[in-house]
Amino acid sequence: MPAVSPTASQTASQTWTDERIELLKRHFEAGLSCREIAADIGVSRNAVIGKLSRLNLTRGRTADERKVHDRGLTPARAPRAVPRLQYEMLATIYGETDAPVITGPIDEANRCSLLELSENRCRWPISTPGEDDFCFCGNAAPDGQSYCAGHSRLAYRPNSRSRTMRG
DNA sequence: CCCTGATTCGC
DNA sequence: GCGAATCAGG
Numbered sequence: 636m637p638a639v640s641p642t643a644s645q646t647a648s649q650t651w652t653d654e655r656i657e658l659l660k661r662h663f664e665a666g667l668s669c670r671e672i673a674a675d676i677g678v679s680r681n682a683v684i685g686k687l688s689r690l691n692l693t694r695g696r697t698a699d700e701r702k703v704h705d706r707g708l709t710p711a712r713a714p715r716a717v718p719r720l721q722y723e724m725l726a727t728i729y730g731e732t733d734a735p736v737i738t739g740p741i742d743e744a745n746r747c748s749l750l751e752l753s754e755n756r757c758r759w760p761i762s763t764p765g766e767d768d769f770c771f772c773g774n775a776a777p778d779g780q781s782y783c784a785g786h787s788r789l790a791y792r793p794n795s796r797s798r799t800m801r802g
Numbered sequence: 803c804c805c806t807g808a809t810t811c812g813c
Numbered sequence: 814g815c816g817a818a819t820c821a822g823g
Contacts, residue, residue, distance in 0.1 A: 650815065670807065682816055684808065689814075693808065 649679070651686055659683060663692060745771035757783035 663671040673680040759772035759782050774783035
């Protein structure tokens with residue numbers, strides 16, 4: 636059909652669209668960390684924080700009294716590999732060399748209510764408990780896992796710090 | 803040591 | 814305006 640996007644002002648190149656921002660605010664208000672939000676949406680952590688600051692949604696410490704005025708630091712800075720995104724994590728754990736891209740960000744089309752949850756459904760909470768929009772991820776979760784591949788990485792510590800595994 | 807939050811600068 | 818880089822704190 637030739638009839639496509641009547642309001643096609645911008646293509647899919649738009650990073651922060653209304654849906655994206657809504658998700659951002661939703662997760663932010665839900666109490667999720669910037670890293671969680673970033674991985675869920677599919678952007679970097681800084682991008683989320685930057686957008687939040689732009690929207691003035693920074694919680695807690697806002698433009699209080701920062702002393703980071705001087706930015707003339709030393710050039711001896713090793714190029715640390717920025718935070719690993721969901722895609723990288725999944726690719727790493729699954730070792731998928733043929734398919735570097737899993738399925739993009741976490742699917743929200745499978746979200747379901749608590750009653751719809753099954754043994755093999757992701758139980759990642761969406762929105763805030765009590766809200767009429769409250770639901771769960773509902774994606775396919777591996778055996779014994781309470782979350783899908785993407786959320787599982789978020790639910791559990793991204794790093795094996797094994798703090799409790801001592802002794 | 804690592805991670806998270808917020809600010810500032812460059813594009 | 815968005816994103817990376819940087820700094821500060823826990």
